[in-house]
Every structure is written in structure tokens, then in C-alpha cells.
Amino acid sequence: MSIFGLFEKNDKKVKDLSNKTLRVQKLRCPQNHKCPAVRVCPVDALSQSKFEAPKIDLKKCIKCGKCVRYCPTRALGFE
Numbered sequence: 001m002s003i004f005g006l007f008e009k010n011d012k013k014v015k016d017l018s019n020k021t022l023r024v025q026k027l028r029c030p031q032n033h034k035c036p037a038v039r040v041c042p043v044d045a046l047s048q049s050k051f052e053a054p055k056i057d058l059k060k061c062i063k064c065g066k067c068v069r070y071c072p073t074r075a076l077g078f079e
């Protein structure tokens, strides 16, 4: 596969994300720590009360995927 093929593949992934919604899988979140994903969100779409699983403001979320990559237990993901 050429390097151009890789770019095309990545472009398709971004397009697919537009039809998906960010979700929190609470069972994957140990809910015993300050969520590291909250502070990486560029639009302040994640919030956390105490050590609970983070909440998503879907009106703010721009689907950049940063929080998904930051969560070590993969509790955040697009469905």
C-alpha cells in the first residue's frame, strides 16, 4: 500500500465518525480517579463530578477523538 493509500484510509475513518456518537461505558470506568480525558477536550465537552464516570455534552463535542485516545481503560468510545 502506498502512503497515499494510508491517507485515503484515514479520511474514510473520519467520515465514518460523523455518523457516530461519543459514549461512556461506565462499566469500563473504575470511577476512582480524576478522569484524565476531561482536561484534554479542546471544547470543554467533558465534565466529571467527584470520581464518577465523565459526562459528555454532545452539543459541544466536535468528535475529535482526543478523549478516546486518552482514556486508559477505553471507557470512552464512538458507537
Ligand code: SF4
Binding pocket: 022, 040, 041, 042, 043, 044, 045, 046, 056, 060, 061, 062, 063, 064, 065, 066, 067, 068
Ligand atoms: S471527542 Fe473531542 S470534543 Fe468530543 S468530548 Fe472527546 S475530546 Fe471533547
